[in-house]
Amino acid sequence: MTFDSTQLIRELISLYGPSGQEGSVTDWLADRLHTLGYTPEVDPKGNLIVSIHGEADRPHVVVTAHLDEIAMMVTRVEPDGRVRVAPVGGAYTFKWGEGPVDILTNGGPITGVLSFGSIHTNSKLSVIEHARHEPYPWEDAYIFTGQSFHQLTRAGVRPGLRVVLAASRRVVTEMGEYVASYFLDDRADLAVWLMALQTLKDTGTDGFGPITFVASASEEIGGEGAQYLLRLRPADVCVALEIGPKTPESDFPIDSRPTIWVRDGYAAMESVDGFLLEERCVALGIEPHWQYLSRGGSDASCSAAKGLTARPVTFGLPVENSHGYEIMHRDAPREMLRLLLDYLQHVR
Numbered sequence: 001m002t003f004d005s006t007q008l009i010r011e012l013i014s015l016y017g018p019s020g021q022e023g024s025v026t027d028w029l030a031d032r033l034h035t036l037g038y039t040p041e042v043d044p045k046g047n048l049i050v051s052i053h054g055e056a057d058r059p060h061v062v063v064t065a066h067l068d069e070i071a072m073m074v075t076r077v078e079p080d081g082r083v084r085v086a087p088v089g090g091a092y093t094f095k096w097g098e099g100p101v102d103i104l105t106n107g108g109p110i111t112g113v114l115s116f117g118s119i120h121t122n123s124k125l126s127v128i129e130h131a132r133h134e135p136y137p138w139e140d141a142y143i144f145t146g147q148s149f150h151q152l153t154r155a156g157v158r159p160g161l162r163v164v165l166a167a168s169r170r171v172v173t174e175m176g177e178y179v180a181s182y183f184l185d186d187r188a189d190l191a192v193w194l195m196a197l198q199t200l201k202d203t204g205t206d207g208f209g210p211i212t213f214v215a216s217a218s219e220e221i222g223g224e225g226a227q228y229l230l231r232l233r234p235a236d237v238c239v240a241l242e243i244g245p246k247t248p249e250s251d252f253p254i255d256s257r258p259t260i261w262v263r264d265g266y267a268a269m270e271s272v273d274g275f276l277l278e279e280r281c282v283a284l285g286i287e288p289h290w291q292y293l294s295r296g297g298s299d300a301s302c303s304a305a306k307g308l309t310a311r312p313v314t315f316g317l318p319v320e321n322s323h324g325y326e327i328m329h330r331d332a333p334r335e336m337l338r339l340l341l342d343y344l345q346h347v348r
Helices: 005-013 023-036 127-131 149-154 184-203 224-232 271-284 299-305 332-346
Strands: 048-052 061-066 071-077 083-088 099-105 108-115 142-144 162-165 173-175 178-182 211-216 235-245 259-263 289-292 309-320 325-329
Touching (some): 005 023, 005 184, 005 332, 061 184, 061 224, 083 162, 184 235, 184 332, 224 235, 224 299, 235 299
Parallel strands (some): 061 211
Antiparallel strands (some): 071 083, 071 162, 099 108
């Protein structure tokens, strides 16, 4: 089957999915899975699960790609109607800048503009004056909605509501061999996750062991969804599909070759999987980017650090930027798919 990964990514990015409120992404994926003939389930944490029954004497593998995106949360509504927010996941003010956002109330989204204030002042009372010398803190950011305190409270705006980038900012930019957008982490990997299930439906599962495919909830706030699942359904191997952010420690070109995380801020890959992946990459004609990350984690590594899986493996799509407007090669999903399926067939 020929896959249009860019179109899948475009559709997935258009969906709101902050941590703890990923339902629109879950529903979209579930519809696609039902069309393919799968019967997915959703657990109490919000993980979307598809089980593949394979050879019983093989390691049980969980494959995750996460549903959620970095976002904000309402902390309070000021008497003048300004809505104060805090980050959910690794959101930074300088990565998002000023622009339209949606407050996700029970009655539907309320549009506002994430705002930092005017630069046209030298007053010591201005937060902008402080921002000239120090990073702009979330405590000083606010959302302007044009509504009063009473209008907002009547509409259900309260602390705890998620706030996401508005639809007008959730678009994919295409630049020759490259595509760029917010939330390639992890919507591009969800596209690969879905493409893997499509391939297995087309080609069959002979030669594979038991695999649980999990579109995981709340990864951006500590890998909560995968850890919840693995406590209840232990697995020998957890494979996380992620981005491979370019860093000073891993200064590779942004091309189609997958990254393989050898270590991150939580755990290291076991040598048995490193040697296996060396062999399989040679067989596939893939020269991967072996990536050491000094900060960050994945579903696999966070779970391994808690003793919930024996063997963490993380594959990444090479990207410029992270937790902002990310850029990747348009063929990277195809190459990650090749490596993933081959690894799943040969893992022992």
